Amino acid sequence: MADKALAGVKVLEWANCISGPYCTKVMADLGAEVIKIEEPGFGDEARRYGPFPNDIPHPEKSGLFLALNTNKLGVTLNVKTPTGRQILEKLLTQADIFVENYPPKVIRDLGLDYDHLKEINSKIVMTSITPFGQTGPYRDFKAYEINCSAAGGVSVGIGQPDREPLVMPASQGAYLAGISAAVGTLFALFAREAIGEGQLVDVSEVEVWTNVVTGLAVITYIYRGVTGIRQGRRTGYAYFPSGTYPCKDGYMCLTAPQQAQWERFLELMGKPEWAKNPRYTSRRRMNEEIADECDNLIMPWLMERTKEEIFSLCRKNRIPFAPLRAINELFEDPQFRARDFFVEVDHKETGTLKYPGAPFKLSKTPWAIERAAPLLGEHNEDIFVKRLGYSKEELATLRRAGVI
């Protein structure tokens, strides 16, 4: 078995849904030990979201939970009970990292904020992921995905100009917050070498959207007053063609930042003379002033060809057009297949299913799924009995008392 990049790193996770669990999943998938704490009875909220096989809800068969909690050990613990709190503190003394994504007020009221945790374990890195962060006038505001996408400056750029802006779909803000938190956490782990202590890693999903994706726009705003606006299926402030275009059997994404790429496309269409037509020399003007007319130049050619035909021709001619892949097409995609991207994971309750694979390929310490997501409380005995020293009888009592 190949070596693991993060072997020896011990993570404790108390989180729901996506941002916290994804943060620790990426660490677990590279070999860190992640103990996931779930509330007795209910568990992680993601267990109720699905998708479920045949749409029949089952807390052990939620696709979101299964995908986001690979490689983790799972225990149940009610941290709000005094005994539960004691157990949590024991676990904290054995951890390098503690990741949570509860509202700041919940954490403060429980006395689980960093100022308290550092008294329990001065070396612990505490990573807190919230919509607005641990400080600032909005820190206790309520916000879901659609709200974070709104304040993050993302939604304003998606949709038709005269209709409502659209949330970035597929919970991307939560994943982005999760991976950003994982990055911040590893930075804190490095810093610990120099300063001999842990610290707080404060991650705001809104801030992540801004400082990873949309914030570059601030500099053009300050100097040119540009605020950006959604353009439907086109890209604003770009060269024609830029955007989503239909073809014979689906949609293509068109972009051609370099003039040479556009001219090669005209050659491909058999219309190289258009590049010399004075009406079609400024591609910025074509996109901003006469876009519909210019669409009519290229649509007939696109509508006669399938996605794969166009993609193949464009690759051959070094034109950066590509098909919009639907989800079902991903599994058949030759590139994903050649790279063994999708992986099969076997789980006690669902059987074998295909999961998304590694976001990166490390040559010496490859990403791997060694174990499927845990059943609720699956490792209670391993952790509470074998590691913390409770007896099996005490385990039963803890269960009956609602502590685990």
Next chain:
Amino acid sequence: MSINSLEGIRVLDFGTAWAGPMLGHILADMGAEVIKVESRSHIDGARLGRPIVGDDIAGGDRGKWVDMQPQFHGLNRNKYSITVDLKQPKGMALIKELVKKSDVVLDNSSPGVMKRLGLDYESLKEIKPDIITISLSGLGAYGPFSDAIVYAPIITALCGLVSQIGYYGEPVLGAQTSSYGDCNASIHGVFAVLAALYYRKRTGEGQHIDLSEVEAGTSVLAEAILDYAMNHRVAEPQGNNHPAMAPHNNYRCTGDDKWVSIAIKTEEEWKSFCQAIGNPDWTKEERFADAFSRLHNREELDRLITDWTLNYTPYEAMEILQKAGVAGVPVMNVEDQYFDPHFKERQTFVEVNHPLVGLEVLYGFPFKLSKTPAAIHRVCPSLGEHNHYVFGELLGLSQDEIERLTKDGVLE
């Protein structure tokens, strides 16, 4: 003196445009010494285009001032810049000397380019056995499509995300104003590099990271992929609809193109919401009595809520709703964010002074470390600004040698 997480780590940044450079600056923001390898004959495309100050005087694709392109300023802060002609043997020899003193080499060139230059992992490992290299590419280092030219919108199209962007029941739209594909790949790349550095600390071994931006994009589409794996259902645009929440939308406010996002999850939140908007009669109707009915009647629900939001600015609506414990947040553009009190207190944006442009505002950092925070120590470099520091101080060349090499076009 503040300690930086990556103090003592040196990175050679061969990145261009967005994905590579962003990876580099995040490492630099946390204290690594990141040297951007440039060349006057092969300028990073992000240095071209409309400059911050003045108009696009060259016309067409190219701007005049390579040190004044706004995108470049954001993506290359905290870095050093050297100019080297990699095609000249003396230039390449100097780079290899630099590799001996470096920990990480990053690039986002097309697959094969670094190998042709002799700068791939196998070659660099000979020079520095524990080197860590990362190559970001659109589709990965190998595979039938690895030669495709890829930009950010292409990544999100190929990874399966764009197929989910659009209004409910309508044709796919896309999110073309976003560079999301590059950004997502970049931050995943930082994580991979940090993991590799951690491994090297423990074992003394380096390694190579092959990052396909499309794979990084697909790896975060778990729900859609599992839904297809389980039920053969293909994810389609849902607009602002949510499977379990109603109200859940962006609602029009007073003003031009002003919206507030509102999402309500629990019955308690719904009751608070009704109270906050003055308990109008329609909120007592059967068809809005619980989540199931509200989901069923969401179009009418949204119309009625809009009747309320149209009376307020987004910020007024947020104040009323948040006071009631309801998730109401304005749809912000960058101007809203710049003036927003929360963003200001958190210092989400950072003001710096650039020698050529004067005051500039850059985006900040995606995490706040309480004891060893990220910071902007230096602004984005001018082309070749640090040739003397890098070749003189780090590699020990004399002033005369550097001048001669510059005249000969090696350090250009």
